[in-house]
Amino acid sequence: MINASIITIGDELLIGQVVDTNSAFIAQEINKAGFFVKRRVAVGDDKTAIIAALNEEKIHSDIILITGGLGPTADDITKPLLCEYFGGKLVINEAALANVKHLFENIFKRPFTERNIKQGEVPDVCTVIQNKLGTAPGMVFTQIIEGKEKIFFSMPGVPFEMKGMITDDVIPMLQKKFAVAHIAHRTLLTAGIGESMLADMIQSFEEKLPLNIKLAYLPSYGFVRLRLTAVSDNAAENDETLNKLFASLQLLVTDYFVTNEDEPMEKVVGKLLLQKGKKMCTAESCTGGYIAHLITAMVGSSQYYDGSIVSYSYRAKEDLLQVEKNILETKGAVSEEVVLQMAKGALKNIGSDYTIALSGIMGPGGAMQDKPVGTVWVCVGKKSKLQTHKFHFRFDRERNIRLTALNALNMLRKFILEDVE
Amino acid sequence: MINASIITIGDELLIGQVVDTNSAFIAQEINKAGFFVKRRVAVGDDKTAIIAALNEEKIHSDIILITGGLGPTADDITKPLLCEYFGGKLVINEAALANVKHLFENIFKRPFTERNIKQGEVPDVCTVIQNKLGTAPGMVFTQIIEGKEKIFFSMPGVPFEMKGMITDDVIPMLQKKFAVAHIAHRTLLTAGIGESMLADMIQSFEEKLPLNIKLAYLPSYGFVRLRLTAVSDNAAENDETLNKLFASLQLLVTDYFVTNEDEPMEKVVGKLLLQKGKKMCTAESCTGGYIAHLITAMVGSSQYYDGSIVSYSYRAKEDLLQVEKNILETKGAVSEEVVLQMAKGALKNIGSDYTIALSGIMGPGGAMQDKPVGTVWVCVGKKSKLQTHKFHFRFDRERNIRLTALNALNMLRKFILEDVE
Numbered sequence: 070m071i072n073a074s075i076i077t078i079g080d081e082l083l084i085g086q087v088v089d090t091n092s093a094f095i096a097q098e099i100n101k102a103g104f105f106v107k108r109r110v111a112v113g114d115d116k117t118a119i120i121a122a123l124n125e126e127k128i129h130s131d132i133i134l135i136t137g138g139l140g141p142t143a144d145d146i147t148k149p150l151l152c153e154y155f156g157g158k159l160v161i162n163e164a165a166l167a168n169v170k171h172l173f174e175n176i177f178k179r180p181f182t183e184r185n186i187k188q189g190e191v192p193d194v195c196t197v198i199q200n201k202l203g204t205a206p207g208m209v210f211t212q213i214i215e216g217k218e219k220i221f222f223s224m225p226g227v228p229f230e231m232k233g234m235i236t237d238d239v240i241p242m243l244q245k246k247f248a249v250a251h252i253a254h255r256t257l258l259t260a261g262i263g264e265s266m267l268a269d270m271i272q273s274f275e276e277k278l279p280l281n282i283k284l285a286y287l288p289s290y291g292f293v294r295l296r297l298t299a300v301s302d303n304a305a306e307n308d309e310t311l312n313k314l315f316a317s318l319q320l321l322v323t324d325y326f327v328t329n330e331d332e333p334m335e336k337v338v339g340k341l342l343l344q345k346g347k348k349m350c351t352a353e354s355c356t357g358g359y360i361a362h363l364i365t366a367m368v369g370s371s372q373y374y375d376g377s378i379v380s381y382s383y384r385a386k387e388d389l390l391q392v393e394k395n396i397l398e399t400k401g402a403v404s405e406e407v408v409l410q411m412a413k414g415a416l417k418n419i420g421s422d423y424t425i426a427l428s429g430i431m432g433p434g435g436a437m438q439d440k441p442v443g444t445v446w447v448c449v450g451k452k453s454k455l456q457t458h459k460f461h462f463r464f465d466r467e468r469n470i471r472l473t474a475l476n477a478l479n480m481l482r483k484f485i486l487e488d489v490e
Numbered sequence: 491m492i493n494a495s496i497i498t499i500g501d502e503l504l505i506g507q508v509v510d511t512n513s514a515f516i517a518q519e520i521n522k523a524g525f526f527v528k529r530r531v532a533v534g535d536d537k538t539a540i541i542a543a544l545n546e547e548k549i550h551s552d553i554i555l556i557t558g559g560l561g562p563t564a565d566d567i568t569k570p571l572l573c574e575y576f577g578g579k580l581v582i583n584e585a586a587l588a589n590v591k592h593l594f595e596n597i598f599k600r601p602f603t604e605r606n607i608k609q610g611e612v613p614d615v616c617t618v619i620q621n622k623l624g625t626a627p628g629m630v631f632t633q634i635i636e637g638k639e640k641i642f643f644s645m646p647g648v649p650f651e652m653k654g655m656i657t658d659d660v661i662p663m664l665q666k667k668f669a670v671a672h673i674a675h676r677t678l679l680t681a682g683i684g685e686s687m688l689a690d691m692i693q694s695f696e697e698k699l700p701l702n703i704k705l706a707y708l709p710s711y712g713f714v715r716l717r718l719t720a721v722s723d724n725a726a727e728n729d730e731t732l733n734k735l736f737a738s739l740q741l742l743v744t745d746y747f748v749t750n751e752d753e754p755m756e757k758v759v760g761k762l763l764l765q766k767g768k769k770m771c772t773a774e775s776c777t778g779g780y781i782a783h784l785i786t787a788m789v790g791s792s793q794y795y796d797g798s799i800v801s802y803s804y805r806a807k808e809d810l811l812q813v814e815k816n817i818l819e820t821k822g823a824v825s826e827e828v829v830l831q832m833a834k835g836a837l838k839n840i841g842s843d844y845t846i847a848l849s850g851i852m853g854p855g856g857a858m859q860d861k862p863v864g865t866v867w868v869c870v871g872k873k874s875k876l877q878t879h880k881f882h883f884r885f886d887r888e889r890n891i892r893l894t895a896l897n898a899l900n901m902l903r904k905f906i907l908e909d910v911e
Binding site for chain 2: 080081082083084085086087088089090092093094095096097098100105106107108109110111112113114118121122125129140141142143144176177179180182184185227228229254256263264265266268269275283284285286287288289296298331348350351353356357358359360361362364365366368369370371374375376377378379380381382384385388389418419420433434463464465466467468470
């Protein structure tokens with residue numbers, strides 16, 4: 070099995086100003102391609118720290134994937150450093166320079182300055198990967214360590230530029246260079262059961278797993294994903310074994326099963342709607358458009374999603390959803406009566422087949438007597454039948470919003486599955 | 491300066507199934523407390539890999555912060571491993587066990603099984619941090635390396651459990667143990683200028699910076715943040731120097747200045763509205779509720795945000811925003827005329843002072859003749875005055891949605907600033 074290390078460079082990663090989404094993407098793609106990501110390391114824009122990371126990771130792994138520090142400003146030191154590390158000198162790469170000029174003149178429509186010429190320079194000891202989406206070229210270096218060739222890829226830290234290079238250049242180069250083992254993953258999602266109970270339920274299955282198959286429990290927002298991973302040199306055999314075991318696992322958790330794809334809840338609901346040829350809408354108060362966002366972030370969601378009324382204020386609830394003022398005043402915005410009226414208003418005004426309506430207190434403020442932070446009323450259903458449920462989440466605002474959205478989508482999923490007419 | 495390393499444990503980090511938000515949070519808090527995060531390392535649920543990481547990071551740093559691998563299932567190996575690494579044996583911790591029992595019986599309302607007793611065990615060579623928000627206790631170990639005491643914290647990987655421990659236990663313990671240098675950051679946000687142009691504009695400022703002050707360029711979605719970082723043993727002097735330099739920097743970029751706080755665009759707009767005592771609403775098509783979500787994710791947004799009409803379908807545009815069918819058919823949903831009508835509809839139906847209305851093609855499908863993917867019409871304004879602008883973004887769906895949202899919020903920000911009546 071060929072090991073890979075990911076090194077991300079940038080002070081912003083060490084002071085926590087940005088979340089490192091690059092590593093996750095690279096890990097995913099490298100893994101799918103049949104390599105084993107052994108370590109991910111983040112270091113600052115600091116020469117000593119970067120060199121230490123290069124020295125360590127080339128011992129741990131055969132493939133070293135580096136992102137960040139390739140910008141045109143003084144805090145970006147990766148390019149000259151790599152040039153020195155691999156014993157080269159910086160030279161203009163005509164294709165890279167032409168690309169930078171083209172971007173400034175035709176796309177950014179900003180003046181091309183002296184500083185930008187440096188963006189077309191690369192070490193003369195690397196293979197250049199042209200950047201189709203930005204200014205900084207990618208670079209490939211090799212070095213022999215204890216008789217073994219190690220390969221280093223340096224890519225920009227800008228996510229979509231890096232992504233283009235990983236998919237179009239890095240993976241094809243790696244697959245050409247190495248004959249790789251076959252890694253396969255299958256993931257299923259459960260709802261309504263905790264990690265420990267699930268573990269007890271499938272204990273004997275887990276104990277009997279062959280050594281090349283691993284089972285992982287991935288709890289997230291009240292749902293638990295189970296992932297089986299199989300590694301083998303024989304791809305066909307590997308897939309067959311994994312699929313057989315995965316089928317048994319699904320049978321063991323039938324009562325809590327949501328999906329056997331590695332896909333989010335909003336996609337599960339979307340597929341169900343497409344399958345039934347139905348459309349849905351939402352009426353959101355406490356989630357403030359988050360459910361609409363989750364759904365519409367999916368490609369093709371316009372086929373099953375009509376829209377949302379985000380009624381954040383009392384007035385919006387009255388004007389846009391015809392919630393009665395009297396009910397709002399006597400029962401409060403966070404009540405079963407209000408979410409029922411919101412659902413009816415949404416179905417009437419937007420005209421979809423199904424709806425989710427919800428109202429709650431996401432915190433940190435807003436708690437009322439008998440209604441602590443985290444209280445949420447959810448209503449799902451259709452014109453002829455509505456269901457309500459009261460949830461109580463115990464976390465911070467961000468997590469409460471996410472929990473509310475996922476649990477409301479799960480409620481609608483179950484409603485649609487049971488809705489035979 | 492005291493160095494810290496963060497080790498995150500979990501196979502899911504190496505196959506890219508989850509984004510590591512824990513590291514960013516820990517880094518932020520540890521940094522604010524006056525320590526220097528030197529490295530972040532992620533390794534899998536693998537004994538050899540975890541031990542290698544512990545061995546390496548205790549050389550790099552004096553503080554080692556570990557998260558993950560503390561769950562009750564077979565793939566969680568961190569606790570017994572740390573027990574062995576530090577030469578202890580597992581014993582029941584009565585307080586931890588009582589906490590696990592309490593959570594199962596009173597909060598999760600799930601049966602307490604044999605497996606869960608193990609969650610109350612800890613190595614007898616550690617100091618226990620009780621987990622107020624979950625089952626796995628935190629653990630603190632020390633070890634002398636080359637005559638120097640190194641301190642190790644092991645925390646659960648569940649984000650909100652880890653966050654509670656960092657804030658309530660880890661930081662206070664560290665501040666008690668070490669006399670720390672003072673680190674201060676100031677960040678400003680610019681709009682409408684690229685990284686290179688900005689660098690040219692402030693080149694002489696940057697060259698004259700004292701050695702203990704660092705300037706970083708953080709480009710993100712068409713905006714560039716500039717961050718000054720100062721390190722010194724004298725806190726008062728450090729803050730004074732930094733504030734003076736930060737004030738000069740602000741003056742140099744006045745024309746492109748958005749905010750001198752490290753805050754997102756939606757918060758800048760929110761503060762502006764609060765200051766003016768005005769409220770806003772949105773009418774979203776292509777962003778599908780994302781702007782509403784950004785705004786309502788902010789605490790206190792109900793003071794300045796009324797709601798959104800997410801009109802994803804043609805029918806929703808007609809029914810909820812009174813966009814004329816004739817205009818939709820002749821001009822298309824992505825047109826100046828439609829966003830003007832959407833804005834008018836939103837202002838009329840929701841009754842806010844200001845609005846943002848937008849319609850575009852986020853991709854990958856949906857391109858039309860003369861309207862490629864990434865075409866977006868945005869309208870901002872108030873009843874008596876509306877402004878429109880056509881954008882063209884060139885990226886993937888996710889990025890196009892985010893770019894659209896941020897640029898639309900920036901348009902409204904400028905509109906409000908210029909709106910003197």
